[in-house]
Amino acid sequence: MAAIEINQINLSFPAKQGQQQVLEDISLVLEQGEFVVLLGPSGCGKSTILNLIAGFTHPDSGKVHCQGKSIAAPGPDRGMVFQQANLFPWLTVRDNVSFGLRMQGAAPERVQAEVQKFLQLVGLQAFADHYPWQLSGGMKQRAAMARAWLPNPDVLLMDEPFGALDAQTRLMMQELLLSAWQQTGTTILFVTHDVEEALFLADRVLIMSAHPGRIVDEVRLPFGRQRDIETLVQAEGYSEIKQRILHRVRSEARRHLNN
Numbered sequence: 398m399a400a401i402e403i404n405q406i407n408l409s410f411p412a413k414q415g416q417q418q419v420l421e422d423i424s425l426v427l428e429q430g431e432f433v434v435l436l437g438p439s440g441c442g443k444s445t446i447l448n449l450i451a452g453f454t455h456p457d458s459g460k461v462h463c464q465g466k467s468i469a470a471p472g473p474d475r476g477m478v479f480q481q482a483n484l485f486p487w488l489t490v491r492d493n494v495s496f497g498l499r500m501q502g503a504a505p506e507r508v509q510a511e512v513q514k515f516l517q518l519v520g521l522q523a524f525a526d527h528y529p530w531q532l533s534g535g536m537k538q539r540a541a542m543a544r545a546w547l548p549n550p551d552v553l554l555m556d557e558p559f560g561a562l563d564a565q566t567r568l569m570m571q572e573l574l575l576s577a578w579q580q581t582g583t584t585i586l587f588v589t590h591d592v593e594e595a596l597f598l599a600d601r602v603l604i605m606s607a608h609p610g611r612i613v614d615e616v617r618l619p620f621g622r623q624r625d626i627e628t629l630v631q632a633e634g635y636s637e638i639k640q641r642i643l644h645r646v647r648s649e650a651r652r653h654l655n656n
């Protein structure tokens with residue numbers, strides 16, 4: 398069974414004059430444990446696709462299923478990480494990360510064990526008692542990742558989670574994410590504008606066009622899963638694939654600007 402299956406989704410939002418069609422005939426399948434990256438120009442509907450899977454938005458027509466079940470509302474089987482960490486400023490890292498579990502009324506021993514496990518996964522054990530204002534941008538995003546991962550979701554939806562970080566921190570976060578993903582086996586749908594980030598992370602890259610948002614290309618990456626950035630950039634086929642994706646993304650962005 399697929400982790401996520403989207404079938405012929407159409408979606409419009411109210412606009413100044415009538416309706417604006419945002420997504421047109423979107424179909425996609427995420428296999429169990431797959432890491433898929435969505436790339437496309439600003440406004441093409443990437444966040445809207447994540448919102449549909451999260452259950453925040455509903456399609457005009459078409460179907461969205463998670464583990465074979467129709468998605469009607471948000472649920473703990475789907476975690477979300479946004480560009481901004483959105484931590485509660487008055488709670489420590491430990492209390493931020495465990496917030497959902499505590500709200501569900503979980504036993505304190507279980508909460509403690511789970512928080513320990515997920516803080517370790519993102520390398521924040523030493524900062525459990527810090528407040529968000531005592532953390533760097535990368536550390537805040539690591540706490541947000543631990544919070545989303547803690548309920549052990551089937552699917553993690555990540556909306557440009559490293560977009561606001563500097564290049565060095567971003568690379569470190571990408572390595573950390575790959576290692577956590579390999580340890581948990583969670584299915585990931587990750588949105589970015591950064592082609593190199595997509596090449597480092599993905600099993601498969603989906604390229605979108607805008608107005609209306611459609612999936613126009615799919616690239617399956619042949620680089621294996623044990624990726625190291627320094628050897629990856631020298632791998633056979635890397636430059637050609639990067640060129641192909643860059644070209645496609647740039648021409649979609651230009652077409653969008655000229656419309």
Ligand SMILES: Nc1ncnc2c1ncn2[C@@H]1O[C@H](COP(=O)(O)OP(=O)(O)OP(=O)(O)O)[C@@H](O)[C@H]1O
Binds near residue numbers: 411440441446
């Ligand atoms: N709740 C809403 N009401 C009306 N229009 C919306 C709503 N949410 C999104 N849109 C419109 O839908 C389109 C797609 O938005 P979306 O945020 O999914 O794009 P995106 O691909 O994530 O862009 P970016 O890369 O800039 O984050 C945009 O034109 C946006 O204005």
Ligand SMILES: [Mg+2]
Binds near residue numbers: 443444445556
């Ligand atoms: Mg977006």
